[in-house]
Amino acid sequence: MEQATISVGFLLFHGFPMACLTSMIEPLRAANEISNTRTFAWRLLSEEGGTLTASAHVDFETDALGAPGEDYIFVLSSPTATFRTSATPAHLRAFHRHGGTLGAVSGGVFPLVKAQVVGAHRIAVHWCYRAAFDAQFPDLAASDQVLEIADTVMTAAGAAAAFDLALHLIEDRLGPAIAAEVACWFQHPMMRRGDVVQAIPVAEAATALPPLAARAVALMTADMANPITVGQAAARLSISPRHMERAFKAATGLGPTRYFRKIRMEAARQIVLYTNDPIAKIAGQVGYGSTQTFAKHYEDAFGMTPAQDRKRINLYRVKGNLPVPSL
Secondary structure (H helix, E strand, O other): OOOOEEEEEEEOOOOOOOOHHHHHHHHHHHHHHOOOOOOOEEEEEEEEOEEOOOEEEEEOEEEEEOOOOOOOEEOOOOOOOOOOOOOHHHHHHHHHOOOEEEEEEEHHHHHHHHHOOOOOOOOEEHHHHHHHHHHOOOOEEOOOOOEEEEEEEEEEEEHHHHHHHHHHHHHHHHHHHHHHHHHHHOOOOOOOOOOOEOOHHHHHHHHHHHHHHHHHHHHHHHHOOOOOOHHHHHHHHOOOOOOHHHHHHHHHOOOOHHHHHHHHHHHHHHHHHOOOOOOOHHHOOOOOOOOOHHHHHHHHHHHHHHHHHHHHHHHHHHOOOOOOOOO
């Protein structure tokens, strides 16, 4: 019996990550070919139709969001994407309310949340955007998983995770054998599901630390807005500050204070680049009472102040209409 066609819409915004789009379309195309069916069909959509430019400076022609209806709509964008018209989030809410499945990949989770459709669903947030996401949506359940899949909301943290999400759709409609063959076509080594944690550079560095120092990092990063001191962390671990100092320097070449500052600066930079929060507020979000001290430490870390860094990125966006980076 011929499979019913599943229609997938990709709602694109200027500067969307092209790899995320191809990572979903190509597996669906391969599934059709392997199964000798037309199970999946797709359209590229935008708010108003016309040409959109991807992060790789490649142009794509799109249809305007609206009829005919899709079974799925996935949002692909940078984290700074904004709706041009209130009709777009209203359309997404109506689509969701009438049984359509919504999703987003990478930075697309930001407009998806702003459309007020995710409810209590957990959202897979790319680690590069996590601090900015938490700053904008502190009451939402952000997840460090590569995928979060529910009946009506699906999110993927990056292009490789988008491929896994496409495999999930294929397995659901055509079975595990077809999904496995598609994965083999592209030498995708395994189909990851919703129980795989993202690989994160900071987390990898922390796991390489001696266990005592790794636990200290967990303590010091548990609440960046209200950080504890090295002495307090050492006391909770029943070791001396000098012992902790030696452990950090042996593993990283940095003392615990500088190591923790590095983590705070990386989080701060996400918020600077991917939100419009005032610099003073960002300083507080990473535990600084003084904006001046925060700006100095930021400049030491990145060679420019937070204001200069934001101005540089905003200038790039104005000139090229492209956010940086788009993952």
